[in-house]
Amino acid sequence: MLSDDDRIRYGRQIIYPGFGEIGQERLKASHVLIIGVGGLGCAASIYLTYAGIGHITIVDDDSVELSNLNRQMLHWEKDIGGKKPISAANKLRRINSGIKITALCKKVTEDNADQIISGADVVIDGLDNFQTRFVLNAACVRQGVPFIHAGVNGLLGQITAIVPGKTPCLACIYSTPPVFEETIPVFGVTPALVASLQVMEAIKLIAGFGETLQGRMLYFNGETMEFAYEDLVKNPKCSVCGAGRRNFKENRK
Numbered sequence: 624m625l626s627d628d629d630r631i632r633y634g635r636q637i638i639y640p641g642f643g644e645i646g647q648e649r650l651k652a653s654h655v656l657i658i659g660v661g662g663l664g665c666a667a668s669i670y671l672t673y674a675g676i677g678h679i680t681i682v683d684d685d686s687v688e689l690s691n692l693n694r695q696m697l698h699w700e701k702d703i704g705g706k707k708p709i710s711a712a713n714k715l716r717r718i719n720s721g722i723k724i725t726a727l728c729k730k731v732t733e734d735n736a737d738q739i740i741s742g743a744d745v746v747i748d749g750l751d752n753f754q755t756r757f758v759l760n761a762a763c764v765r766q767g768v769p770f771i772h773a774g775v776n777g778l779l780g781q782i783t784a785i786v787p788g789k790t791p792c793l794a795c796i797y798s799t800p801p802v803f804e805e806t807i808p809v810f811g812v813t814p815a816l817v818a819s820l821q822v823m824e825a826i827k828l829i830a831g832f833g834e835t836l837q838g839r840m841l842y843f844n845g846e847t848m849e850f851a852y853e854d855l856v857k858n859p860k861c862s863v864c865g866a867g868r869r870n871f872k873e874n875r876k
């Protein structure tokens with residue numbers, strides 16, 4: 624149930640048609656996981672915190688470096704050398720003391736992915752590599768947790784909402800994880816924009832209104848300011864969500 628303070632604090636979103644107090648209560652009762660608290664994860668966690676998600680868990684194993692500071696808004700000069708989830712959680716708790724923030728200084732692996740995402744309502748992709756995204760995608764499919772995938776490169780961004788059992792998964796879209804050999808360029812505004820869209824998707828999925836990017840990839844090109852959509856197709860033989868799927872134990876070997 625919402626408190627009187629909640630009704631004031633979130634009043635401007637509660638009056639949104641189709642959202643209402645019920646929508647806000649759903650956000651308050653939800654647990655959102657952000658895997659990776661870099662450019663995408665910082666911006667996503669800020670807006671999830673402002674929106675009043677009741678429990679936010681941020682997961683990352685990296686430490687803050689000077690080269691992160693052109694885009695990773697929650698990490699400041701004084702945080703260099705510290706663990707990213709701690710740095711982020713400290714700021715987020717000061718933004719909103721009415722919600723629970725959990726900092727998890729861990730790398731997501733095949734061995735711990737299921738345990739980390741267990742009980743989450745939505746998982747936000749804040750990763751910078753497809754190998755870990757594939758691990759997370761498979762765990763989300765196994766656990767039936769919606770996974771909001773996003774990626775950025777320079778001024779390009781992409782985002783889709785993967786809902787297990789309903790939409791294609793990441794392994795349907797890419798037969799193997801794309802590999803980037805070199806450090807990818809990135810401006811801070813690109814992850815900020817795409818992460819805002821991720822939070823918009825999370826809010827709609829949790830509160831149950833609007834149309835999400837289920838079964839569609841949204842591409843953004845900041846050089847030309849174009850948005851484009853691609854309809855995604857489920858691969859019936861997908862090794863994660865289709866007929867090629869092996870059972871859980873086999874998968875973990």
Ligand SMILES: [Zn+2]
Pocket residue numbers: 791792793794795796858861862863864865
């Ligand atoms: Zn699939």
